[in-house]
Amino acid sequence: MYPPSIQKLIDQFSKFPTVGPRTATRFVFYLMRRSKEEIKDLIKSIIDLKKSVKICSFCFNLFESLDKGEENLCQICQNPTRDRSLLCLVEKEADLISIEKTKKYNGLYFVLGGTVGTLKKKDIKKLRIKELAERIKKPKKFGILDSSFKEIIIATNPTTEGEATALYLERALKLFGRHPPATLKITRLGRGLPVGGELEYADEETLSSALESRK
Amino acid sequence: MYPPSIQKLIDQFSKFPTVGPRTATRFVFYLMRRSKEEIKDLIKSIIDLKKSVKICSFCFNLFESLDKGEENLCQICQNPTRDRSLLCLVEKEADLISIEKTKKYNGLYFVLGGTVGTLKKKDIKKLRIKELAERIKKPKKFGILDSSFKEIIIATNPTTEGEATALYLERALKLFGRHPPATLKITRLGRGLPVGGELEYADEETLSSALESRK
Amino acid sequence: MYPPSIQKLIDQFSKFPTVGPRTATRFVFYLMRRSKEEIKDLIKSIIDLKKSVKICSFCFNLFESLDKGEENLCQICQNPTRDRSLLCLVEKEADLISIEKTKKYNGLYFVLGGTVGTLKKKDIKKLRIKELAERIKKPKKFGILDSSFKEIIIATNPTTEGEATALYLERALKLFGRHPPATLKITRLGRGLPVGGELEYADEETLSSALESRK
Amino acid sequence: MYPPSIQKLIDQFSKFPTVGPRTATRFVFYLMRRSKEEIKDLIKSIIDLKKSVKICSFCFNLFESLDKGEENLCQICQNPTRDRSLLCLVEKEADLISIEKTKKYNGLYFVLGGTVGTLKKKDIKKLRIKELAERIKKPKKFGILDSSFKEIIIATNPTTEGEATALYLERALKLFGRHPPATLKITRLGRGLPVGGELEYADEETLSSALESRK
Numbered sequence: 001m002y003p004p005s006i007q008k009l010i011d012q013f014s015k016f017p018t019v020g021p022r023t024a025t026r027f028v029f030y031l032m033r034r035s036k037e038e039i040k041d042l043i044k045s046i047i048d049l050k051k052s053v054k055i056c057s058f059c060f061n062l063f064e065s066l067d068k069g070e071e072n073l074c075q076i077c078q079n080p081t082r083d084r085s086l087l088c089l090v091e092k093e094a095d096l097i098s099i100e101k102t103k104k105y106n107g108l109y110f111v112l113g114g115t116v117g118t119l120k121k122k123d124i125k126k127l128r129i130k131e132l133a134e135r136i137k138k139p140k141k142f143g144i145l146d147s148s149f150k151e152i153i154i155a156t157n158p159t160t161e162g163e164a165t166a167l168y169l170e171r172a173l174k175l176f177g178r179h180p181p182a183t184l185k186i187t188r189l190g191r192g193l194p195v196g197g198e199l200e201y202a203d204e205e206t207l208s209s210a211l212e213s214r215k
Numbered sequence: 216m217y218p219p220s221i222q223k224l225i226d227q228f229s230k231f232p233t234v235g236p237r238t239a240t241r242f243v244f245y246l247m248r249r250s251k252e253e254i255k256d257l258i259k260s261i262i263d264l265k266k267s268v269k270i271c272s273f274c275f276n277l278f279e280s281l282d283k284g285e286e287n288l289c290q291i292c293q294n295p296t297r298d299r300s301l302l303c304l305v306e307k308e309a310d311l312i313s314i315e316k317t318k319k320y321n322g323l324y325f326v327l328g329g330t331v332g333t334l335k336k337k338d339i340k341k342l343r344i345k346e347l348a349e350r351i352k353k354p355k356k357f358g359i360l361d362s363s364f365k366e367i368i369i370a371t372n373p374t375t376e377g378e379a380t381a382l383y384l385e386r387a388l389k390l391f392g393r394h395p396p397a398t399l400k401i402t403r404l405g406r407g408l409p410v411g412g413e414l415e416y417a418d419e420e421t422l423s424s425a426l427e428s429r430k
Numbered sequence: 431m432y433p434p435s436i437q438k439l440i441d442q443f444s445k446f447p448t449v450g451p452r453t454a455t456r457f458v459f460y461l462m463r464r465s466k467e468e469i470k471d472l473i474k475s476i477i478d479l480k481k482s483v484k485i486c487s488f489c490f491n492l493f494e495s496l497d498k499g500e501e502n503l504c505q506i507c508q509n510p511t512r513d514r515s516l517l518c519l520v521e522k523e524a525d526l527i528s529i530e531k532t533k534k535y536n537g538l539y540f541v542l543g544g545t546v547g548t549l550k551k552k553d554i555k556k557l558r559i560k561e562l563a564e565r566i567k568k569p570k571k572f573g574i575l576d577s578s579f580k581e582i583i584i585a586t587n588p589t590t591e592g593e594a595t596a597l598y599l600e601r602a603l604k605l606f607g608r609h610p611p612a613t614l615k616i617t618r619l620g621r622g623l624p625v626g627g628e629l630e631y632a633d634e635e636t637l638s639s640a641l642e643s644r645k
Numbered sequence: 646m647y648p649p650s651i652q653k654l655i656d657q658f659s660k661f662p663t664v665g666p667r668t669a670t671r672f673v674f675y676l677m678r679r680s681k682e683e684i685k686d687l688i689k690s691i692i693d694l695k696k697s698v699k700i701c702s703f704c705f706n707l708f709e710s711l712d713k714g715e716e717n718l719c720q721i722c723q724n725p726t727r728d729r730s731l732l733c734l735v736e737k738e739a740d741l742i743s744i745e746k747t748k749k750y751n752g753l754y755f756v757l758g759g760t761v762g763t764l765k766k767k768d769i770k771k772l773r774i775k776e777l778a779e780r781i782k783k784p785k786k787f788g789i790l791d792s793s794f795k796e797i798i799i800a801t802n803p804t805t806e807g808e809a810t811a812l813y814l815e816r817a818l819k820l821f822g823r824h825p826p827a828t829l830k831i832t833r834l835g836r837g838l839p840v841g842g843e844l845e846y847a848d849e850e851t852l853s854s855a856l857e858s859r860k
Contacts, residue, residue: 002742003709005697009690017671026662029738031691032698032707039695043688045654046676050684052650053677062677064648093674095414097647102423153429157413190428192407194421198372199310206409208317213405213428214368217527218494220482224475232456241447244523246476247483247492254480258473260439261461265469267435268462277462279433308459312432525844532853583859587843620858622837624851628802629740636839638747643835643858644798 058135058142060111060128062093073143076100076109083107084147087136089169090155091115091162099155107153108144110135115161116168124168133176136184151185158191273350273357275326275343276311288358291315291324298322299362302351304384305370306330306377314370322368323359325350330376331383339383348391351399366400373406488565488572490541490558492523503573506530506539513537514577517566519599520585521545521592529585537583538574540565545591546598554598563606566614581615588621703780703787705756705773707738718788721745721754728752729792732781734814735800736760736807744800752798753789755780760806761813769813778821781829796830803836 002010006028013024031039054065056074063074076082086107090096096109114126139147154169156162166188173186191209193202202210217225221243228239246254269280271289278289291297301322305311311324329341354362369384371377381403388401406424408417417425432440436458443454461469484495486504493504506512516537520526526539544556569577584599586592596618603616621639623632632640647655651673658669676684699710701719708719721727731752735741741754759771784792799814801807811833818831836854838847847855 003698003707005690005693005709006707009694012687012690017675018668023663025739028694029707030662031694036695039691042657043691045650045657046684046688048650049654049673049676050681053648062648062651062674064650090414092415094670098414098417098422099426102419102426104423104426153426155414158408158410159413187429189425190405190407190430191409192405192424192428193373194406194409194412195373195418197409198374199305199313199370200307202313203410204317207313208319209407210404211314211317211319211368213407214402215405218483218492220475220478220494221492224479227472227475232460233453238448240524243479244492245447246479251480254476257442258476260435260442261469261473263435264439264458264461265466268433277433277436277459279435309455520844522845528844528847528852529856532849532856534853534856583856585844588838588840589843617859619855620835620837620860621839622835622854622858623803624836624839624842625803625848627839628804629735629743629800630737632743633840634747637743638749639837640834641744641747641749641798643837644832645835 058139058144059109060113060131061096061109077144081106084139084144085150086153087149087151088153088155089132091157091165095155095157107151108147112156112165112169115156115159115165117161117164127165127168129172133172136173136176149184151187153187153189155189158189273354273359274324275328275346276324277308292359296321299354299359300365301368302364302366303368303370304347306372306380310370310372322366323362327371327380327384330371330374330380332376332379342380342383344387348387351388351391364399366402368402368404370404373404488569488574489539490543490561491526491539507574511536514569514574515580516583517579517581518583518585519562521587521595525585525587537581538577542586542595542599545586545589545595547591547594557595557598559602563602566603566606579614581617583617583619585619588619703784703789704754705758705776706741706754722789726751729784729789730795731798732794732796733798733800734777736802736810740800740802752796753792757801757810757814760801760804760810762806762809772810772813774817778817781818781821794829796832798832798834800834803834 002025009028009031010021010024013019013027014021016024019027034042052064053062054072055061056063056077057072058077059074061074061076065071071078083106086105088099088105088107088109089112090099090109091112091114093111096111099105099109110132111128112132113128116123116127135142135144136149136152139145139149152173154166156166156169170186173184190213191206192213193199193206193210197206199207217240224243224246225236225239228234228242229236231239234242249257267279268277269287270276271278271292272287273292274289276289276291280286286293298321301320303314303320303322303324304327305314305324306327306329308326311326314320314324325347326343327347328343331338331342350357350359351364351367354360354364367388369381371381371384385401388399405428406421407428408414408421408425412421414422432455439458439461440451440454443449443457444451446454449457464472482494483492484502485491486493486507487502488507489504491504491506495501501508513536516535518529518535518537518539519542520529520539521542521544523541526541529535529539540562541558542562543558546553546557565572565574566579566582569579582603584596586596586599600616603614620643621636622643623629623636623640627636629637647670654673654676655666655669658664658672659666661669664672679687697709698707699717700706701708701722702717703722704719706719706721710716716723728751731750733744733750733752733754734757735744735754736757736759738756741756744750744754755777756773757777758773761768761772780787780789781794781797784794797818799811801811801814815831818829835858836851837858838844838851838855842851844852
């Protein structure tokens with residue numbers, strides 16, 4: 001129904017997360033109604049994004065390289081006041097940002113890049129397991145000079161996929177932990193009732209955790 | 216539009232929780248299509264409910280008095296194997312049942328009968344505060360012979376209303392606690408990420424609690 | 431978890447339309463908090479419903495028999511000012527009431543008692559087809575003295591089930607129509623955009639009808 | 646929280662229809678994970694959109710100018726087999742496409758560019774009223790050579806805004822209609838029950854229309 005140049009952009013927007021063909025169509029009509037200046041500005045932002053945003057060589061978080069220099073570590077990994085004995089494993093960048101917002105965590109991160117639904121090889125390949133092992137064993141090699149991890153916090157989501165991933169990580173961490181591995185503490189985020197939650201609708205596992213961690 | 220006898224029942228059903236006039240109408244049409252036997256059965260159940268269900272004289276939980284006798288304590292309060300040094304304060308019966316389902320709590324309960332949105336007198340009157348004070352001070356008087364509470368768990372919901380209620384209760388408990396009050400431990404349910412929760416969408420308070428209670 | 435007399439009523443309320451076990455539980459707790467007077471009143475309403483509400487011998491609509499007399503026709507069928515050459519076939523009582531509310535229809539009704547998803551025998555038995563045939567052929571026998579139907583309006587819902595039912599009825603009406611059947615006009619409700627509808631989200635059939643019936 | 650180049654793009658995506666900051670953030674992370682080729686492709690599509698898409702000089706519909714030539718009419722307005730005695734007024738491009746999909750309309754269109762909530766001057770200015778008047782009076786001037794409109798179909802949405810707009814248009818059309826204006830028929834889309842609609846939930850106006858347009 002639509003001219004090819006409209007349809008092509010609809011197809012491209014349809015691949016964006018949460019966007020279906022109808023919303024993609026609205027995006028295209030929205031763009032057509034924008035001025036040339038606004039379009040130029042949007043395109044510039046997309047180009048800038050690809051140019052100035054780098055992936056941290058230690059934690060795989062995204063960061064903006066301000067001086068276009070050679071630095072390869074993100075602001076968190078570079079920060080000498082962060083506690084380099086703590087490493088928090090998160091599924092994705094957005095989870096890292098959620099934890100930073102709490103201002104209650106001062107250690108380093110590692111972005112796993114996904115979760116595993118099953119323990120099949122092709123699933124596990126999606127995680128940065130080898131990269132994690134290297135960074136725990138030789139943090140210096142990746143730019144973190146004075147580190148010696150004492151605690152690894154597995155901060156995957158308490159969803160089915162996140163739980164499977166956490167179980168896999170716990171097992172893997174024991175294999176490639178530091179020597180002696182016993183000194184490396186492995187922890188998980190606490191379970192309980194969230195703000196706004198209701199006992200009446202809480203599942204038994206959540207409520208059990210809330211009871212056990214009462215204080 | 217409807218004949219008076221239909222309209223009257225619609226009005227009565229409309230007062231049921233979650234029911235509006237349209238659903239109430241569907242209830243009435245549903246009843247009209249039932250057989251005389253089924254209607255008799257429903258009415259009998261409603262009458263039985265009022266006859267055999269009693270309110271526990273200690274905890275205000277509802278229970279069924281099986282032998283139509285004189286007992287005034289619910290099955291939980293009567294049960295000699297429950298830990299009578301623990302008292303869990305819940306907003307309503309449904310919360311008590313949620314906690315029982317976890318099978319992780321073996322103490323007694325007290326049903327507050329509501330929550331307070333503000334600390335205004337007329338709001339606070341909705342809670343069974345005086346009744347709670349009497350039962351903590353003299354459990355024997357209400358049928359709990361060998362009790363001596365060591366911990367009061369305030370298990371209100373982590374909602375705005377539940378939090379306001381918990382704060383009020385904490386303050387009140389300090390005033391009417393046992394002698395010396397210091398021996399009476401007052402606790403709250405633990406906060407954290409619920410099963411199925413996601414870090415990306417968690418509020419900062421919930422995530423902070425999850426980090427702090429990691430293990 | 432619940433005492434038997436509570437659980438039984440929960441089970442009975444769970445059979446009400448749109449009600450699940452959780453809502454049923456809330457109904458029971460709601461009833462327990464009502465006074466004896468209120469409960470008596472509710473039970474009386476249910477008994478009255480079964481006593482005074484009758485099914486019209488012509489149209490199968492429900493009506494209230496005010497004088498406890500012998501009348502068998504509802505207020506609509508009894509009303510001499512209604513146009514007895516028009517018969518509107520509806521799926522259920524609530525549809526009849528919706529049409530009455532428009533005040534644009536002055537004919538008689540016939541409540542089919544359901545819809546058919548398929549044209550299988552056991553499905554078709556749910557409709558009052560034989561009863562409809564008898565009433566169209568011999569309205570006098572069922573209390574409508576001076577009728578001679580000229581138009582049958584099939585007012586089933588424009589849903590998949592309603593459409594299947596309408597197709598079945600059209601075919602059936604041709605078989606048992608009056609003599610000569612050609613004089614009996616069979617119509618369907620008009621399709622189009624509803625109040626509040628939007629062209630952008632309308633399906634093609636609805637929009638085609640709206641275009642065709644433009645005026 | 647985010648580096649400036651990320652934040653800027655989040656802000657730009659947040660202005661897209663239906664997109665909030667959270668979805669905009671997901672868009673940015675999505676783009677960061679795309680290859681350079683994919684990003685290039687997306688940017689090219691956006692540039693092509695602005696380059697090749699033109700606004701039709703008669704109907705204001707968007708179209709793709711394939712030969713980069715001088716044509717100013719869209720494919721519908723150019724098509725000699727379309728019925729040039731019919732003009733359908735739609736609020737926006739998406740409505741035009743919905744009508745085209747029905748394949749039941751073969752006339753021309755005019756895109757009004759909006760709706761009016763009130764009849765205030767600043768609202769009415771949003772509609773292309775002057776442009777509409779010119780095109781009805783002198784279609785030749787805008788590239789439609791052999792036209793002589795006999796029917797104007799006001800195809801605004803049956804929403805409150807669409808209705809207000811339709812009333813305003815009806816009045817305006819009478820003022821600037823052809824001579825003698827009486828020969829210009831003005832119609833509206835038909836109302837009725839949409840596919841999938843239910844009598845029980847239909848408003849009285851929709852149901853009245855459905856009854857009146859029965860056939």
